[in-house]
Amino acid sequence: KAGVTQTPRYLIKTRGQQVTLSCSPISGHRSVSWYQQTPGQGLQFLFEYFSETQRNKGNFPGRFSGRQFSNSRSEMNVSTLELGDSALYLCASSSSPTVPTYEQYFGPGTRLTVT
């Protein structure tokens, strides 16, 4: 089974621009979560989507948004980029939140650098 894929792997943007990151979950998985990882703040939860609906949202400003498509692929968008948005963005795939052994499988991440 193919793992979680994230595109692009590396991205350089300038302040004020917007960016879209993509995540394809493991085949058959319907839940996708997004995390931001920085040296100072560690891993922070952004949001989770299941069956095209946002189920949970972390404490991030409205500039951060996401969506999930009917094939479970997910995108996240960051508008009006700030220097502090430079981070590794990780996507995690899961089968279903209702499964007791629910666990997450992570993609390799997208390294975003904002200059």
Place this chain on the structure above:
Amino acid sequence: AQSVTQLDSHVSVSEGTPVLLRCNYSSSYSPSLFWYVQHPNKGLQLLLKYTSAATLVKGINGFEAEFKKSETSFHLTKPSAHMSDAAEYFCVVRINTGNQFYFGTGTSLTVIP
């Protein structure tokens, strides 16, 4: 409230000696617990998980962890460290009544040759 605390931000061991990475959690509900490993510039890889079955959990690469409810701990151990074990390790708790995962701040493991 739910949280997870990794007691050491950095651990150094010599190659061939035991590894102990400590994790305590707090939860009002029955938790699922996980350990993930992250090598530099890579995503997180699941090492092992506890989901209310056996309290001693065996994972990949010789790692294991023991769930101790009375101590609210889930420490990760390995009998003999290998150079390839050098990485960042994250303890994660998921509360079984919900579906959000709570990550610890990570422990950086250095293995000295």
